[in-house]
Amino acid sequence: MTAPITTVAMPVTITINGEARDLAVAPFRTLLDVLRNEAGLTGTKKGCDVGDCGACTVLLDGEPVNACLVLAVEVDGRAVTTIEGIAPEPDRLHPLQESFMALGASQCGFCTPGIIVMAKALLDRNPDPTEDEIRFGLAGNICRCTGYTKIVEAIRATARQMAAAGQPRE
Amino acid sequence: MTSVIGKSVKRTDTLGKVTGGAVYAGDVVLPGMLFGRMKRSTVAHARIASIDVSKALALPGVKAILTHADVPRVLHYGSPHPRSASVTQDQYILDTKVRYWGEGVAAVAATSEEIAELACELITVDYEPLPAVFTVDEALAPAAPKIHDVGPGGNLVLDPFLIKRGDVEKGFAEAELIIEGEYGMGRPTPAYMEPNVCLCQWDPLGKLTIWTSTQSPFMVRGTLAEVLGLPLNKVRVLVDHMGGGFGAKQDLFQHEFLCALLAQRTRRPVRMEFTRKETFLGGRTRHPGTIWLRQGFKRDGTITAREAKIVFNSGAYGSHGPGVTAVATASLTSLYRCENVRLEGRCVYTNTPIAGAFRGYGVVQSYYALDIQMDEVAETLGIDPAELKLKNAVREGDIAPSNHPLTGHGLEDCIRRGIMETGWATRRARGRAPQTGRLKRGWGMGCEMHGSSAYPGIKEQGNAVVRMNEDGSVTLLTGTTGLGTGAHTALAQITAEELGVRFEDVAVVHGDTDVVPWDIGAFASHTTFMAGRACQMAAAQVKAKVLARAADKLEVSAADLEVQDSVITVRGVPGMRLTVREAIAAERGIPAPQLLGEGSYHPTKAYSFGAHFVEVEVDTETGQVSVLQVVPVHEIGKVIHPIAAAGQIEGGIQQGIGHTLSEDYVIDPKDGRSLNASFVDYKMPLAMDMPPIRTIILETAPSDGGPFGAKGVGEDPIIAIGPAIANAIHDAIGVRFRHYPITPEQILAALAEKAGEQAA
Ligand code: FES
Ligand code: FES
Numbered sequence: 001m002t003a004p005i006t007t008v009a010m011p012v013t014i015t016i017n018g019e020a021r022d023l024a025v026a027p028f029r030t031l032l033d034v035l036r037n038e039a040g041l042t043g044t045k046k047g048c049d050v051g052d053c054g055a056c057t058v059l060l061d062g063e064p065v066n067a068c069l070v071l072a073v074e075v076d077g078r079a080v081t082t083i084e085g086i087a088p089e090p091d092r093l094h095p096l097q098e099s100f101m102a103l104g105a106s107q108c109g110f111c112t113p114g115i116i117v118m119a120k121a122l123l124d125r126n127p128d129p130t131e132d133e134i135r136f137g138l139a140g141n142i143c144r145c146t147g148y149t150k151i152v153e154a155i156r157a158t159a160r161q162m163a164a165a166g167q168p169r170e
Numbered sequence: 171m172t173s174v175i176g177k178s179v180k181r182t183d184t185l186g187k188v189t190g191g192a193v194y195a196g197d198v199v200l201p202g203m204l205f206g207r208m209k210r211s212t213v214a215h216a217r218i219a220s221i222d223v224s225k226a227l228a229l230p231g232v233k234a235i236l237t238h239a240d241v242p243r244v245l246h247y248g249s250p251h252p253r254s255a256s257v258t259q260d261q262y263i264l265d266t267k268v269r270y271w272g273e274g275v276a277a278v279a280a281t282s283e284e285i286a287e288l289a290c291e292l293i294t295v296d297y298e299p300l301p302a303v304f305t306v307d308e309a310l311a312p313a314a315p316k317i318h319d320v321g322p323g324g325n326l327v328l329d330p331f332l333i334k335r336g337d338v339e340k341g342f343a344e345a346e347l348i349i350e351g352e353y354g355m356g357r358p359t360p361a362y363m364e365p366n367v368c369l370c371q372w373d374p375l376g377k378l379t380i381w382t383s384t385q386s387p388f389m390v391r392g393t394l395a396e397v398l399g400l401p402l403n404k405v406r407v408l409v410d411h412m413g414g415g416f417g418a419k420q421d422l423f424q425h426e427f428l429c430a431l432l433a434q435r436t437r438r439p440v441r442m443e444f445t446r447k448e449t450f451l452g453g454r455t456r457h458p459g460t461i462w463l464r465q466g467f468k469r470d471g472t473i474t475a476r477e478a479k480i481v482f483n484s485g486a487y488g489s490h491g492p493g494v495t496a497v498a499t500a501s502l503t504s505l506y507r508c509e510n511v512r513l514e515g516r517c518v519y520t521n522t523p524i525a526g527a528f529r530g531y532g533v534v535q536s537y538y539a540l541d542i543q544m545d546e547v548a549e550t551l552g553i554d555p556a557e558l559k560l561k562n563a564v565r566e567g568d569i570a571p572s573n574h575p576l577t578g579h580g581l582e583d584c585i586r587r588g589i590m591e592t593g594w595a596t597r598r599a600r601g602r603a604p605q606t607g608r609l610k611r612g613w614g615m616g617c618e619m620h621g622s623s624a625y626p627g628i629k630e631q632g633n634a635v636v637r638m639n640e641d642g643s644v645t646l647l648t649g650t651t652g653l654g655t656g657a658h659t660a661l662a663q664i665t666a667e668e669l670g671v672r673f674e675d676v677a678v679v680h681g682d683t684d685v686v687p688w689d690i691g692a693f694a695s696h697t698t699f700m701a702g703r704a705c706q707m708a709a710a711q712v713k714a715k716v717l718a719r720a721a722d723k724l725e726v727s728a729a730d731l732e733v734q735d736s737v738i739t740v741r742g743v744p745g746m747r748l749t750v751r752e753a754i755a756a757e758r759g760i761p762a763p764q765l766l767g768e769g770s771y772h773p774t775k776a777y778s779f780g781a782h783f784v785e786v787e788v789d790t791e792t793g794q795v796s797v798l799q800v801v802p803v804h805e806i807g808k809v810i811h812p813i814a815a816a817g818q819i820e821g822g823i824q825q826g827i828g829h830t831l832s833e834d835y836v837i838d839p840k841d842g843r844s845l846n847a848s849f850v851d852y853k854m855p856l857a858m859d860m861p862p863i864r865t866i867i868l869e870t871a872p873s874d875g876g877p878f879g880a881k882g883v884g885e886d887p888i889i890a891i892g893p894a895i896a897n898a899i900h901d902a903i904g905v906r907f908r909h910y911p912i913t914p915e916q917i918l919a920a921l922a923e924k925a926g927e928q929a930a
Contacts, residue, residue: 036197041190042190042194042196043189044190045194045364045413046196046365047363047364047413047446047849048848048849049445049446050446050848052849052850053363053849055363082190083189084189086189087189093188093189097188097189100184100187100188101180101181101184101185101188102180103813104178104181104656104813104814104816106184106188107654107655107656107817107821108362108363108364108411108412108413108414108653108654109183109187109188109192109413110362110363110364110413110414111363113188116188134857135857135860136857136858138856138857139856139857139858141856142363142854143363143856143857144360144362144363144414144821144824144854145363145414145654145817145821146817146820146821146824147820147821147822147823147824147863148820148824148856148857149816149817149820149863150813150820151857152857
């Protein structure tokens with residue numbers, strides 16, 4: 001008979017969207033499941049749970065990762081930014097969020113959180129990406145609805161707009 | 171007159187999507203919720219001799235297990251369009267037999283997903299294997315094992331579907347050129363991003379609430395009620411946002427029944443979420459198959475006769491097999507005019523995954539064959555293919571596949587515009603310099619037409635309730651689902667326009683079968699067309715009530731009133747005005763007037779049209795085909811929201827490129843096992859594969875039936891892209907492919923064969 005599943009929870013402290021959260025997590029739990037189920041942040045989506053689709057993209061200490069491929073216990077003491085933490089202030093959206101809405105870059109929206117987070121990471125590194133660089137940057141993010149046309153447009157428009165505004169990136 | 175029709179207003183659904191606040195079925199958590207999982211079959215065809223759940227039940231945390239012995243045995247429709255001829259009644263929740271590898275045989279509810287999964291592993295099933303058939307040919311062989319007891323027999327899902335018009339013999343006798351060929355189609359899947367998921371809860375009075383990712387909540391309600399033996403007011407279906415469906419989420423899936431029963435058994439809420447692998451296994455695919463097509467032509471390109479035999483592989487259950495077969499067969503009566511046709515469609519059970527509804531619904535397959543054959547004929551006759559298609563294009567007054575006369579010259583308009591936009595004649599092999607290097611480029615085009623709504627195949631009806639609140643704001647209640655297309659925004663635009671209020675004043679309520687008017691589901695490119703028209707009708711009633719009150723107050727005739735941006739004015743009397751809010755303000759005895767409108771629309775038939783022009787580049791050393799650019803030209807009547815319409819077109823093209831060049835869900839021909847049930851192995855075009863798309867939308871053939879002349883657009887764009895690519899490959903390398911997907915290996919093999927022929 002298979003051994004019962006160990007559910008000894010380990011205490012971790014993860015800074016999620018700027019707020020330190022003390023959580024008790026089973027060692028086999030992914031960051032994705034902990035964000036969605038324990039932290040109550042369901043904006044990050046599960047499209048595959050095996051690292052193939054990018055729907056679960058979050059920033060870990062500023063770098064994009066697939067949250068389904070990271071164990072929650074690994075991120076003890078580190079900082080995670082999810083789609084819920086992308087907007088600079090509660091009442092002000094990130095320019096990427098504005099462009100995605102205005103230019104129709106989100107249809108069913110299931111890929112959108114991951115893609116916006118990935119695009120933010122891309123613009124943080126490269127404020128003026130070419131179309132090819134944007135497409136390469138999204139190589140790990142599946143969108144089945146849009147053909148990417150408007151996603152690429154929205155990211156380029158955001159880059160232009162942020163450059164024009166001379167805005168520091170948060 | 172400012173108008174909100176044709177304006178890309180900010181969609182009402184996307185704020186939640188870009189902030190992460192949008193709630194999908196899998197985001198809902200209820201106190202005490204359990205996790206459900208299905209045990210799936212590891213054989214393709216077998217009788218279940220016994221199932222032993224004792225070990226699994228003993229596992230701490232397991233709360234309930236269901237096998238075929240524990241669930242109602244009610245034969246039900248795979249896709250719940252009640253009693254329509256489009257779908258079959260051939261499924262049980264759990265049967266004593268399995269008919270494909272991956273079919274559910276038992277279900278577990280446990281306190282965690284891990285425990286539920288482990289419990290599934292601990293269930294042992296004793297299968298008595300039955301001979302299995304994986305191809306249509308095997309299934310149609312005289313001694314083939316019988317997969318179902320229902321149906322016409324011989325593993326047919328339905329009796330052959332026949333269409334005859336004119337005199338085919340005479341047509342072929344008059345032909346100066348007869349061409350025939352067989353065209354083959356792989357097995358693409360919709361691969362929506364959100365895996366199937368539902369959450370069920372029962373209340374103390376025995377009412378079931380189910381949150382589920384479905385395109386057709388009222389159909390889910392109807393079938394669940396029927397199978398579980400409940401009145402309709404004891405089943406409530408909720409769906410707010412959903413992560414794509416593309417047709418396939420019209421079906422009612424095994425897990426939706428099982429989740430409800432597990433919740434009933436445990437008296438706790440249960441969530442059941444597919445893994446990605448299960449979304450392939452237990453999902454729905456497009457129908458694979460073959461189409462034999464034969465046409466007669468005059469030397470000038472006139473078509474004299476058309477004959478076709480379609481054979482679709484339905485997989486283990488019928489699902490939408492009858493509907494897809496009928497639509498595919500009927501579609502060959504048209505697109506290119508031909509008076510003499512004889513068409514036959516068959517759909518066959520096999521022990522493979524279930525084929526169902528998928529954007530394009532049979533027409534993807536039939537126009538792939540037709541449009542490639544037109545290219546072949548053009549080549550033989552020495553006529554430019556675009557000119558040949560233009561010459562034969564359906565036009566005003568022609569009888570459509572639905573037997574309705576067409577309005578407008580949409581297809582011709584699309585072809586002409588594409589020819590102009592692309593500089594077509596100079597792009598094709600005949601008009602350009604020979605290519606020498608390793609990379610060869612070519613241009614191709616394909617055409618399509620597609621009905622807005624499934625009428626008359628399904629008796630359809632769009633409904634809407636519009637209510638004006640006492641402050642002049644408007645609440646629109648719609649039963650349509652938010653599939654991701656932006657349809658709710660379009661419905662709000664239509665309502666605002668008709669009623670004369672601002673777009674911002676309309677709030678949309680949807681996604682709760684207890685509250686919103688009945689809806690057949692979001693499919694068949696009909697939401698904006700059909701529900702939109704119902705919204706317009708309902709809004710007009712409210713407007714009349716508002717204007718009647720305004721007329722009283724202003725002491726003028728209501729016929730002289732106009733309302734725009736919520737301000738009522740009197741024609742010819744400048745300065746006399748009243749806001750809507752003032753018009754409906756409380757009066758003595760009437761604290762809040764009841765301003766309700768209700769629209770029910772039984773659609774007429776409308777068709778949208780498209781022509782896709784495509785440039786490809788073939789790497790003759792690797793066999794890789796890159797699509798370099800696409801110029802889709804669509805005629806879709808009056809456009810309500812241009813960005814959303816263009817988004818449908820771009821997304822359809824993405825899926826169509828995938829169908830044509832890489833997507834094929836492969837079933838092992840030895841044992842029926844799925845070989846590529848993951849996003850890594852099932853290869854879809856992603857950001858780096860997608861070419862620039864220059865979308866052109868025409869509004870030259872509006873429909874009288876649609877709101878403000880609108881027609882459908884959802885399915886159209888996936889249809890013409892396939893043959894356009896196949897034809898472009900031929901233009902690039904001179905090799906004709908008559909199937910999809912066209913893989914690099916096949917390109918290389920064909921090039922080698924061609925080189926061999928030339929050397930010999
Ligand atoms: S859910 Fe993590 S990559 Fe798909
Ligand atoms: S918007 Fe649906 S998957 Fe991207």
